[in-house]
Amino acid sequence: MARKDRTMSNQMGMPPRWAEFVLEHILPEGDRQSVTGDLREEYAETMLPRNGRLKADLWYLRQLLSLSPRAFSGQSSSRAAVLLVSFFTFACGCWLALMECVLRHPHYVARAGMDITIALVPLTTIAVVCLHLSVRAERWLWAGAVGLIAVAVRAFLHDVHSSHFEGFVLLISLTLAVQGIFMLLFLGRAGRRQLRHGTAGSK
Amino acid sequence: MAELLGGFEQAVLVAVLRLGPDAYGRTILHDLQKSLKRTVSAGATYTTLDRLENRGLLRSKLAEGTPIRGGRPRRYYALTAHGVRALNEAHETLSAMWSSIQWPAKIAR
Numbered sequence: 071m072a073r074k075d076r077t078m079s080n081q082m083g084m085p086p087r088w089a090e091f092v093l094e095h096i097l098p099e100g101d102r103q104s105v106t107g108d109l110r111e112e113y114a115e116t117m118l119p120r121n122g123r124l125k126a127d128l129w130y131l132r133q134l135l136s137l138s139p140r141a142f143s144g145q146s147s148s149r150a151a152v153l154l155v156s157f158f159t160f161a162c163g164c165w166l167a168l169m170e171c172v173l174r175h176p177h178y179v180a181r182a183g184m185d186i187t188i189a190l191v192p193l194t195t196i197a198v199v200c201l202h203l204s205v206r207a208e209r210w211l212w213a214g215a216v217g218l219i220a221v222a223v224r225a226f227l228h229d230v231h232s233s234h235f236e237g238f239v240l241l242i243s244l245t246l247a248v249q250g251i252f253m254l255l256f257l258g259r260a261g262r263r264q265l266r267h268g269t270a271g272s273k
Numbered sequence: 274m275a276e277l278l279g280g281f282e283q284a285v286l287v288a289v290l291r292l293g294p295d296a297y298g299r300t301i302l303h304d305l306q307k308s309l310k311r312t313v314s315a316g317a318t319y320t321t322l323d324r325l326e327n328r329g330l331l332r333s334k335l336a337e338g339t340p341i342r343g344g345r346p347r348r349y350y351a352l353t354a355h356g357v358r359a360l361n362e363a364h365e366t367l368s369a370m371w372s373s374i375q376w377p378a379k380i381a382r
Contacts, residue, residue: 084343101319101323101348103338103345103346104297104298104335104345104346104347104348105298105315105319106345107338107342107343107345107346107347108297108298108299108302108315108342108347109315110341110342110343110345111299111339111341111342112299112302114341115341132314133314133315133316135316136314136315136316136317137315137316137319138316139316139320140316140319140320
């Protein structure tokens with residue numbers, strides 16, 4: 071299917087399918103159709119005939135990057151905050167897993183596994199927030215958020231009571247706790263909004 | 274008091290005024306690049322259009338899209354009365370400011 075889309079987009083002088091997909095998901099709902107339409111028109115009528123496919127694709131990619139900060143602006147500040155914190159926690163989890171694999175301390179495989187599990191929670195959050203996934207996925211996020219806070223509190227208490235105090239553990243536990251709290255707040259708000267819309271729709 | 278408008282905001286408002294009924298994202302982007310003589314990103318243009326609309330200086334409406342857009346609608350922009358007033362005030366302020374200087378400007382000794 072993806073191959074068919076790619077062939078179609080090549081034949082018809084359309085921008086790369088994946089770039090358009092990303093753009094559609096980062097733009098606010100009201101602008102989604104008109105902005106992607108404008109860019110598609112410019113790509114097909116000006117950039118492609120004038121500069122060839124490679125340069126036209128690079129132009130499209132540049133426009134995508136210039137529009138990407140709009141994912142964090144938009145109507146909901148809680149959405150932006152959740153995305154920002156999720157990206158940060160995801161990067162932290164990946165970095166920790168990578169370091170475990172490089173340093174190879176005892177039980178590094180189990181620790182790296184746990185780091186990857188931690189990184190999966192914000193990744194799921196990003197997917198749910200950006201791709202508007204179902205409530206079923208959001209239920210998993212509730213559990214994930216509570217899990218993150220539990221891991222954070224445990225790491226914090228362990229660090230405070232240990233004889234060898236480590237600053238980075240404190241920093242990561244605080245980050246995880248903030249991520250968990252943000253997720254709980256966001257999910258609570260999203261749930262209330264959904265309930266309101268559901269009630270309004272049934273009237 | 275005159276509405277405070279940034280340089281790029283003024284350029285966008287002038288582009289919308291100049292294009293009249295043909296002012297939508299793509300034509301505004303072209304007009305800006307032509308008048309400013311530099312490459313302008315879509316991100317900067319749409320963000321400014323949004324901001325100006327939120328401030329009540331522009332209004333927009335959706336119209337049917339063409340086949341090349343895959344049927345996606347065009348968003349046409351127009352100046353509001355408030356926008357025209359703000360642009361006039363900005364022009365008056367700038368004209369008064371520029372006219373008090375002798376051109377071309379020279380380094381004061």
